[in-house]
Amino acid sequence: MTTSPESLPTHHRQIVYAQRPHGTPTLDCFRLATVPLLPPADGQVLVRNDVLSVDPYIRMRMEEKDSYAPVMAIGDIFVGRTIGQVVQSRADGFAPGDWVVGRLGWQDYSLAAPADLQKVDLAAAPATAYLGALGSTGITAWVGLMEFGRPKAGETVLVSAASGAVGSVVGQLAKLQGCRTVGIAGGAAKCALVRDAYGFDDCVDYKSPDFATALAQAVPKGVDVYFDNVGGPILDTVLPLLNNFSRIPVCGLVSQYNATEPYGVKNLREIFNRRVTMRGFVLSDHRNLWPEATRALAQAYAAGRLHYRETIAEGLENAPQAFIDMLAGANVGKQLVRLRAAG
């Protein structure tokens, strides 16, 4: 076993699932636990997690009923991706000091096998980018847009939650395809960010009382791709604006995750009238596309065409509140939690 020179603590902290939410999660759904720090078994590495990514999909794992992925049981460590550094290795190809990304959970340290880890290069981009625009968030955007949206130059691509981590990348990738890009976001500040930082051609505020009218005006040629992150009433407003043969990649339904009574979508008739293809997708089904997506994202980033923002909370103990705030839309860009002060 190779070990980093610094001494390791005997215990570390985890956030475990304490109770199921009814609607919006509250802090008592989370519990901070202190547990012994175990050494890696043969073939494992021990990773000290540096930054944690909290994402909307985690809300679905808190459901009792089956969704697209296994749900969490009470007492489980919360799921989540982290970037961190290997501190002990009993696995070939990994040495202390290596930076790695993986779904290592809400905890200070994690044991992991090489198959669960991806090494990343901090010379090419900052660590946090690998949890966002250059990581699973960016890959999600690429897969949904390119594989299921199939945008053509000159088409109009509409994106909900456009100021969010996925939506902001979708718009920038669509722009690189030669599309007109229109975002939907909540409030004037987020809309300004969508236009100014991410370069969308337009952005419409769904909290505005004239949202439907403003949205119709923002897409004078109709919508060819609606990249849907939210579902619910915004989807209902978009459906009548779709062009024939348009595509709706469904990346998430964040407006519905906390809903105890789901919203009833009334305008599905347009799916038929406009011969729309609506397609739900989940990143893990499309691992074959990850290398191509990763290359495209790295290329866009190196060319200065991929911008992102982050909201970083400090300390594992504050991750639950950061997650709750993110579900309410309080974050700008990717919501992260720094687990230890930068070294």
Place this chain on the structure above:
Amino acid sequence: MTTSPESLPTHHRQIVYAQRPHGTPTLDCFRLATVPLLPPADGQVLVRNDVLSVDPYIRMRMEEKDSYAPVMAIGDIFVGRTIGQVVQSRADGFAPGDWVVGRLGWQDYSLAAPADLQKVDLAAAPATAYLGALGSTGITAWVGLMEFGRPKAGETVLVSAASGAVGSVVGQLAKLQGCRTVGIAGGAAKCALVRDAYGFDDCVDYKSPDFATALAQAVPKGVDVYFDNVGGPILDTVLPLLNNFSRIPVCGLVSQYNATEPYGVKNLREIFNRRVTMRGFVLSDHRNLWPEATRALAQAYAAGRLHYRETIAEGLENAPQAFIDMLAGANVGKQLVRLRAAG
């Protein structure tokens, strides 16, 4: 000009669009008109219509707002496909006595160009089959199932309006693909027909109070293809039963055509959870597939594997009531109207 020996009348009858419905059409939306019978111009034929097909899509043409096809204006002849015989021809390749199918409208006689007509062979199948299982209805079933449903042997194919003209063909084609076929229909009599006449493995009555439970029991392995003819609350009941990567070809939304307030679909979350592809389609977009579909249907019919039923009303003047009854589900199989007594 070649003319059949029998004498032609000076006038004939048409059903014209008198006023828009609010919700369910009523008889005062239709008006019977008597107009002069005009001779064919150069390049035209005059067809004496024998049987008229009344179909759910016609209800959408009665809307004021844009749907997938041009709407009818007040005063227009109602749209509809007919089978009839050429009685005068000024077009190459057509002679009096030829049997033809086309969208010739609700009228005793029609002028038509060769491009609007398809010749059919009454030695191979009865005339009315060319308005149904061997005509546009059957082709609709084939295109939706094969192109957008993409059933694989062993999968479960669920069909709404399964006793209807399209649904009954979908089930029989799916059976030929080696699928488990389950229908949804209204009432015990229609369910018996779906099982006994069309050979579905099972059929569930959506009017039964335990519909949701019975449906779940009828698809123990979940649903891989849901061929949707109805939309609305039945779609909501089906969505939680879908398997991962299932497909929903949307052929129509007959439950919503007369709805003044559309039903809100609550379970769209399953589109995401189950990575479902939902795809609206309209037959006229897929003319490239018609020859293949026509061959497959004729082959199934010749092999005795394509059964159909018809409900035939008598007389053009009774077509409006037949259409209204069909929208309410009173027909069994294809709803037709015989315009003149068999010769």
